[in-house]
Amino acid sequence: MLYNQLIEEGLVGPFYLNDLSQLDPLLEDINLNPKDLKDRHTKSMIVKAIFNDEHLQLSIKKFFGCELLLWRSNFFIKQLGIGETPWHHDKHFENGDIPLDFQDIENHFSILIAVTDMQESGGVMEFILGSHRKIKSLERDIRPYHKKMGNEHFIDI
Secondary structure (H helix, E strand, O other): OHHHHHHHHOOOOOOOOOOOOOHHHHHHHHHHOOOOOEOHHHOOHHHHHHHOOHHHHHHHHHHHOOOOOOOOOEOOOOOOOOOOOOEOOOOOOOOOOOOOOOOOOOOOOOOOOOOOOOOHHHOOOOOOOOOOOOOOOOOOOOOOHHHOOHHHHOEOO
8 A cells, every 4th residue: 555655645744763762862973963963874883773773674675676776865954933944856867878667667766765844834845746747837847956046956946
């Protein structure tokens, strides 16, 4: 049933971490190094422990199998008054220079882990269900991440 939801809507969940004890140390670590938010999984044992959480791993394996690589991690500090992040699709990286295939959900996915409660005052995440499918009224830029300028990653809807 959830696999059908993944195919139709492009997302599944929520899933929950088995061990929440690492979230407070992670928050401390982020606050100590707020400018070093990209690819923390390569530098932090805390981040590695979270991504290796037993329940998270079982959920990922159920939908995507075992032969996976954690390619990128990125933390966002959402504070009151910071404003919203424009609409974008997280499928920036796929196969080098090959154009993006938004409908192919077999080889790329994103995981959102809220380190603190997500509230409207600090910015919530909104998802457009089915946005991986073709949308007649939306012309998509299929260039990979490295072939776009920074402002070209966001779209007006």
